[in-house]
Amino acid sequence: MHPVILLIAQRIALGLLLLLASSALIFAGTQILPGDVAQAILGQSATPEALENLRRDLGLNDPALTRYFNWLFGAIQGDLGTALTNGKDIAESMGYRLKNTLFLAACAAIVSVPLAIFLGLLAVRYHGRWPDKAISGVTLASISVPEFLIGYIVVYFIAVKLGMFSPLAMVNDSMSFWDKLNAVALPVLVLTLVVLAHMMRMTRAAILNVMQSAYIETAELKGLSSFKIIYRHAFPNAIAPIVNVVMLNLAYLVVGVVVIEVVFVYPGMGQYLVDHVSKRDVPVVQACGLIFAAVYIGMNMIADIVSILANPRLRHPK
Amino acid sequence: MKNIPISALIGLFFTGLYFLTALLAPWIAPYGMGEIVGDVWEPSSSEYLLGTDSIGRDLLSRMIYGGRTTIFIATAATILSFVTGSVLGFLAAVVGGWIDQVLSRFVDLMMSIPTLIFALVVLSVTPVTIPMLILVMGLLDATRVYRLARAVAVDINVMDYVEAAKLRGEGRGWIIFREILPNALSPLVAELGLRFIFMVLFLSTLSFLGLGVQPPEADWGGIVKENKEGIVYGIPAAIVPAVAIATLAISVNLVADWVLNRTTSLKGGRGG
Amino acid sequence: MVNLLSVKDLKIGATVYPPGEKPHDIEIVKGVSFDLEPGMVLGLIGESGAGKSTIGLSAMAYGRGGVKITGGEVWLNDRDILKGGVRGLRALRGAEVTYVAQSAAAAFNPAKKLMEQIVEATLEHGRASRSEAEARAVELFRKLGLPNPETFGERYPHQVSGGQLQRAMTALALCPQPDLVIFDEPTTALDVTTQIDVLSAIKEAIRDTGVAALYITHDLAVVAQVSDHIMVLRHGEMVEYGTTDHIINTPQEEYTQALVSVRSIEHEEKAPAGDPLLKVDGVTARYRGTNFDVLKNINVELYQGQTLALVGESGSGKSTMARAITGLLEPTQGSIHFAGRTLSHYLANRSKEDLRELQMIYQMADVAMNPRQTVGTIIGRPLEFYFGLTGAEKRKRIIELLDEIELGEGFMDRYPAELSGGQKQRVCIARALAAKPKLIICDEVTSALDPLVADGILKLLLNLQKIENVAYLFITHDIATVRAIADSIAVMYQGNVVRYGQKSQVLSPPFDDYTDLLLSSVPEMELGWLERVVSSRKMVSAGN
Numbered sequence A: 001m002h003p004v005i006l007l008i009a010q011r012i013a014l015g016l017l018l019l020l021a022s023s024a025l026i027f028a029g030t031q032i033l034p035g036d037v038a039q040a041i042l043g044q045s046a047t048p049e050a051l052e053n054l055r056r057d058l059g060l061n062d063p064a065l066t067r068y069f070n071w072l073f074g075a076i077q078g079d080l081g082t083a084l085t086n087g088k089d090i091a092e093s094m095g096y097r098l099k100n101t102l103f104l105a106a107c108a109a110i111v112s113v114p115l116a117i118f119l120g121l122l123a124v125r126y127h128g129r130w131p132d133k134a135i136s137g138v139t140l141a142s143i144s145v146p147e148f149l150i151g152y153i154v155v156y157f158i159a160v161k162l163g164m165f166s167p168l169a170m171v172n173d174s175m176s177f178w179d180k181l182n183a184v185a186l187p188v189l190v191l192t193l194v195v196l197a198h199m200m201r202m203t204r205a206a207i208l209n210v211m212q213s214a215y216i217e218t219a220e221l222k223g224l225s226s227f228k229i230i231y232r233h234a235f236p237n238a239i240a241p242i243v244n245v246v247m248l249n250l251a252y253l254v255v256g257v258v259v260i261e262v263v264f265v266y267p268g269m270g271q272y273l274v275d276h277v278s279k280r281d282v283p284v285v286q287a288c289g290l291i292f293a294a295v296y297i298g299m300n301m302i303a304d305i306v307s308i309l310a311n312p313r314l315r316h317p318k
Numbered sequence B: 001m002k003n004i005p006i007s008a009l010i011g012l013f014f015t016g017l018y019f020l021t022a023l024l025a026p027w028i029a030p031y032g033m034g035e036i037v038g039d040v041w042e043p044s045s046s047e048y049l050l051g052t053d054s055i056g057r058d059l060l061s062r063m064i065y066g067g068r069t070t071i072f073i074a075t076a077a078t079i080l081s082f083v084t085g086s087v088l089g090f091l092a093a094v095v096g097g098w099i100d101q102v103l104s105r106f107v108d109l110m111m112s113i114p115t116l117i118f119a120l121v122v123l124s125v126t127p128v129t130i131p132m133l134i135l136v137m138g139l140l141d142a143t144r145v146y147r148l149a150r151a152v153a154v155d156i157n158v159m160d161y162v163e164a165a166k167l168r169g170e171g172r173g174w175i176i177f178r179e180i181l182p183n184a185l186s187p188l189v190a191e192l193g194l195r196f197i198f199m200v201l202f203l204s205t206l207s208f209l210g211l212g213v214q215p216p217e218a219d220w221g222g223i224v225k226e227n228k229e230g231i232v233y234g235i236p237a238a239i240v241p242a243v244a245i246a247t248l249a250i251s252v253n254l255v256a257d258w259v260l261n262r263t264t265s266l267k268g269g270r271g272g
Numbered sequence C: 001m002v003n004l005l006s007v008k009d010l011k012i013g014a015t016v017y018p019p020g021e022k023p024h025d026i027e028i029v030k031g032v033s034f035d036l037e038p039g040m041v042l043g044l045i046g047e048s049g050a051g052k053s054t055i056g057l058s059a060m061a062y063g064r065g066g067v068k069i070t071g072g073e074v075w076l077n078d079r080d081i082l083k084g085g086v087r088g089l090r091a092l093r094g095a096e097v098t099y100v101a102q103s104a105a106a107a108f109n110p111a112k113k114l115m116e117q118i119v120e121a122t123l124e125h126g127r128a129s130r131s132e133a134e135a136r137a138v139e140l141f142r143k144l145g146l147p148n149p150e151t152f153g154e155r156y157p158h159q160v161s162g163g164q165l166q167r168a169m170t171a172l173a174l175c176p177q178p179d180l181v182i183f184d185e186p187t188t189a190l191d192v193t194t195q196i197d198v199l200s201a202i203k204e205a206i207r208d209t210g211v212a213a214l215y216i217t218h219d220l221a222v223v224a225q226v227s228d229h230i231m232v233l234r235h236g237e238m239v240e241y242g243t244t245d246h247i248i249n250t251p252q253e254e255y256t257q258a259l260v261s262v263r264s265i266e267h268e269e270k271a272p273a274g275d276p277l278l279k280v281d282g283v284t285a286r287y288r289g290t291n292f293d294v295l296k297n298i299n300v301e302l303y304q305g306q307t308l309a310l311v312g313e314s315g316s317g318k319s320t321m322a323r324a325i326t327g328l329l330e331p332t333q334g335s336i337h338f339a340g341r342t343l344s345h346y347l348a349n350r351s352k353e354d355l356r357e358l359q360m361i362y363q364m365a366d367v368a369m370n371p372r373q374t375v376g377t378i379i380g381r382p383l384e385f386y387f388g389l390t391g392a393e394k395r396k397r398i399i400e401l402l403d404e405i406e407l408g409e410g411f412m413d414r415y416p417a418e419l420s421g422g423q424k425q426r427v428c429i430a431r432a433l434a435a436k437p438k439l440i441i442c443d444e445v446t447s448a449l450d451p452l453v454a455d456g457i458l459k460l461l462l463n464l465q466k467i468e469n470v471a472y473l474f475i476t477h478d479i480a481t482v483r484a485i486a487d488s489i490a491v492m493y494q495g496n497v498v499r500y501g502q503k504s505q506v507l508s509p510p511f512d513d514y515t516d517l518l519l520s521s522v523p524e525m526e527l528g529w530l531e532r533v534v535s536s537r538k539m540v541s542a543g544n
Helices: A003-029 A037-042 A048-058 A064-076 A090-125 A130-143 A147-161 A177-211 A214-221 A226-264 A269-278 A282-310 B006-023 B059-095 B097-111 B115-123 B130-157 B160-168 B172-208 B220-232 B236-268 C052-058 C085-092 C114-124 C130-143 C162-174 C192-209 C220-226 C244-249 C254-261 C318-326 C352-357 C375-387 C391-404 C421-434 C451-468 C479-485 C513-521 C529-543
Strands: C005-016 C024-036 C041-045 C068-076 C097-100 C180-184 C212-217 C229-234 C237-243 C278-285 C295-302 C307-311 C333-338 C358-361 C439-443 C471-476 C488-493 C496-502
Touching: A003 A064, A003 A282, A003 B097, A003 B115, A037 A048, A064 A282, A090 A130, A090 A177, A090 A226, A090 A269, A090 A282, A130 A177, A130 B236, A147 A177, A147 A226, A147 B172, A147 B220, A147 B236, A177 A226, A214 A226, A214 C097, A226 A269, A226 A282, A226 B115, A226 B172, A269 A282, A269 B115, A282 B115, B006 B059, B006 B236, B059 B097, B059 B130, B059 B172, B059 B220, B059 B236, B097 B130, B115 B130, B115 B172, B130 B172, B160 B172, B160 C358, B160 C375, B172 B220, B172 B236, B220 B236, C005 C052, C024 C052, C024 C068, C024 C237, C041 C052, C041 C220, C052 C180, C052 C212, C097 C162, C114 C130, C114 C162, C130 C162, C130 C192, C162 C180, C162 C192, C192 C220, C192 C513, C192 C529, C212 C220, C220 C229, C220 C244, C220 C529, C229 C244, C229 C254, C237 C244, C237 C254, C244 C254, C254 C451, C278 C318, C295 C307, C295 C318, C295 C333, C295 C488, C295 C496, C307 C318, C307 C479, C318 C358, C318 C439, C318 C471, C352 C358, C352 C375, C358 C421, C375 C391, C375 C421, C391 C421, C421 C451, C451 C471, C451 C479, C471 C479, C488 C513, C496 C513, C513 C529
Parallel strands: C041 C212, C041 C229, C097 C180, C180 C212, C307 C471, C307 C488, C358 C439, C439 C471
Antiparallel strands: C005 C024, C005 C068, C229 C237, C278 C295, C278 C333, C488 C496
């Protein structure tokens, strides 16, 4: 078998293993209290009957390992259990919200990825001059500001002061695609601002690293124009690190969505998770945690697979 | 110490200012933390420098007390994360073997779940108190410190001068404290700044989501949450704490950058 | 005859950023002039920092990093290329002038096939059609002795060896049929037996194509084989210029004379006496997790106050041997006897006395010293650790040691970063001596140093051996160093000792094949040496 296929198979196996282990970790995370989860959920004033009912609902009378495997096998078959607060099926409530979240994240990715790569290239082209310095400054500022703050600044200036777009991003299934886009305009803008700086800075570093290689000097000494040097010699080597940067930032974006959804009251996974954390609805929290972890692990896995595919040493073994 | 660049001086000044304000909060704040002194969302005036909040408390006083809470929790969590992360990281690097394997694989696993998500999972069953916040934030973040400390120590551990010390017969204590630590200190100190910023942002985010510091106490993130409705009516009370968070973070960042640059220039050295 | 290249009063500067100081400009090249006729080869020689690469690249008006040409003129084919502008330079680079880098492994783009990269400049400047260019490349591959010349270009850079890559780089430079090629230390990174092949391939290619060349190197013996004229440089200034014969045989300047006579230390070998201090008995070793032996049944002995040189090329196992003796790698078979005791295979089980009596000096002195400790601390620690010296007593001994390594008390409070390469290595020697060892393992201790500095270190080591009666296990790839310092020699090849004995005996015929190859590959400072060796090898292979 070609060594690349073997490496990719290994990486996928590792991803699955990580997902399995992280499901155990998420499950364990809700069991770490020394006392009784039911007590923690209902508070000190709960009646013994209510506690007993909840224990039975949660299956707390079974040993932890049994509960974990029951939960895991359910999750594998698409059964994420029922919510404690309203008794609805979690998978069903989540499907619609997951779709909304992915829609929001995809819109943000479509805007931010090309923009970040373009600006990263710009920073390299003007390395050490003012566009580069301006980009570094913006990066410093944006990693120092929490996501929700960027959200409110945008709302304050664009929605309130300028009166453009709605400060609340309400979407539902009856809206047309265009209306949906209009509704998510501000959250997409904020998410773009959140990931842009990171992505730009990492793209810049990746390209600079390639541009400082000896083979770029060789190309210069062949008398090639800057465009040809970048296009023929830098680009083929920079593609893997850039895809890596993009994937890592998309993974980050999926998490950033949680906060932004709360800011804009957007009916997605993040809002759903945060609501149920305060209601201490453990099954929903576990289910959301598992989905977020799966997306995150998946993105990281794709990033690694692209690196493997782009490595000439692995593609053309000796 | 004489060649401190201007950016680092600005950073040091503001960082110092925020910490001093936090320490001296009860003496500086014009009003009490929960004291209702005026109307809802009064604009800034000579009486209320930053105006009043959603139920008529002096925003400046709340900002000063809130900053105290934010800085205290972030500092405590940073110390916890640093002590745990760097001790285990150094241990893993120097001892190696199965201890390293177990710790490193566990950290890989922890880092495969986004920090915020995992914190939310844990906070859904634990009581949200300040010690619990410090514990959860500190331990989750310790994984990042572990990675860095281990990487730095592994790099140094393979240097010929460490090998020379081992061949001389030096004990583990000498190797860690006299050979590795002095060379690992600068990158770790710079990282300390970055971790502190991360803690401030993390705590603010949790409080903003209603899962951090609980009312009637408030940190900066909590103050944003209390006043977020005002935004829609064009009242900037929620922006004020946000600006405080950003300026603190930027100041600490400037200092950390400077520490890191000093490190790299030391490595370069003369005759190198 | 009209000059191809004419450099007039060339001045080159750079901006440096020393820590804790304001950035300032320094002059790297201080007014150098020379001419080069078509088809001639000029060797530029000097130690590191002499500005030789910088001068070479100025023929393409190229400054590496922050380096700028600040004054003078560079005339190529009757025009001043410094006034040609960006377009003029582009038209010239890769067409009239081409470049061969020191590390071909880094200079080739890892993502592209060799052929594509080799014909790129030729096509870019319209100097041939693709089919012509490829045919020309194949012809060059053949001339340069590359395997399967027809298909060699289809490979990726990582699929061929270092020596082959260096030849491919030469093909890249010659393919556009330039007027001038700049060779920048093209054989420095290669093993000595590979170097001779690449060197003779380069020389033949230069002769056959009639191209002119600037050949940059720090090794006078190498440049003597390929160039017509030599220019000796030091600190950015010309020291001496002349024909190769003149520079090698009748150098006028003191500095040139020193370069020519370097490595001519005479050392009379001592005969084995008494019991061996170190006896390596049937040692076999492999790295953890691998399944082949890097050391195969090694037997050598070393006597008190003497030097055993372990010679071999990269991968021969000579450094692994040092690791086995010091206890860093446990042998799978055999035993090591030292000063009448049998050493434990495990470092942790060795006594403090074992550790004290067996010291080590490393190749890279930079990383062998803790950058956060002063010279005094570095030398003082073994005194404290092994002998419990403190205070004034320790200080006195440190000063004695500093005097022994010819540095003096003034160095006590300096940090390693404040020392030159040679000074750093001296401090490492003092640290080893501080333990009053019976044996010091020297692992390529002079390889990273300029020839004159290395010479100083070797003289110091010989001198110290006389005073302290210490034995050296001297690991090196350099035969000249071996001649200068060894009493006995073990030649290593692929984990075996292929030849072992007293120096006089190992270095005189009859030789085994490998030792013969190794010894005859070492460049000698003598005109025509390369031709002589190559033709004698051809005769041998014809005779077979």
